[in-house]
Amino acid sequence: MSDIAVIGLGAMGTALAHAFLNKGHEVTVWNRSPAKAEALAARGAVVAKTVEEAVRSSPLIVACLLVYDTVHEALGAAEAAFSGRTLVNLTNGTPDQARAMSDWAARHGANYLDGGIMAVPPMIGGQHALILYGGSRQAFETYSGRLDALGASRYLGEDAGLAPLYDISLLAGMYGLFAGVLQALALTGKAGIPAREFMPLLTAWLEAMQGALPKWAEQIDSGDHTSNVVSNLGMQADAYVNLIDATRSAAVSAELVLPMQDLMRRGVAAGNANADLSSLVGLLQRPKPGA
Ligand code: FVH
16 A cells, blocks of 8 residues: 555656655556656656556545546546545646536545645745645545645635635736736837846836735725725726827737726726725626526
8 A cells, every 4th residue: 555646647746746755655656658657666656557556555646637527537447446535636627627526526435625736846845835725624634744745735625616716816816917027028028128127127016016915805805995095996097098008009919908908997987986906806706607
């Protein structure tokens, strides 16, 4: 018996397996393309010939495959082996996919945790890696000691959909930031300003602007978007017109920034000109289909 079976040895699964080995755990691994297991085998990992063999090897099975369809396809071949075991699925997916996977695990007698990895492979096992978990509390309490080998573990609650919800929301913040950075570099680059000259100004500015975010959290939770407003939506919507005009006259595409202008205009039209930008969150929230 091993302590942990790792199913999937892509860039991330390989990093996970190495992190478990680094902490002295007995690890069994399986991958569709067996060659990816060679370096792990050289470090003492047991290489299973089938998914079922890997699942039967350990009480704790960690799956990290490309998408959920892959997980269903790979694990479906071994469903009878899951009874009494714990499945931790670290594959990126949606809350609904995680809940469906949790139901699948329950039908086969397994405890289930869904995880969101907030790290890239080289960060795994290091101090900046964070793994979010949702699902069986009992499974988390039993295995968090082993899972801590991967990075800081944070349990969010019994709903397996919570980990992908947090994961996707954090990624939304990241991609919003990246989109703004791409736009800024397109504008300055078109004017012949080297990116390496502009970047220090941009990073310092973004860091300073982060200071506004805790106040947004208070405004959103209280529903009061009009107290202590420093830069109101009406003023920002007017200034934003200049951002769009300057972008167009520089022959730079405005495709990344136009949706924000539309949202700001809707906010002003809804009577929120004197409110903070945080008031736009409510405009993004549509009723759920069927609600
Ligand atoms: N790498 C990253 O930066 C991010 C960080 C945050 C979390 N993501 C998610 O982690 C999942 C795995 O990502 P990955 O980086 O390991 O991805 P790949 O290196 O492309 O490895 C994919 C593995 O999936 C196996 N696989 C694909 N299709 C099948 C299939 N039909 N049947 C069985 N296995 C399959 C693939 O096997 P092989 O190609 O080596 O034979 C790899 O093991 C992912 O959800 C990220 O979003 C990573």
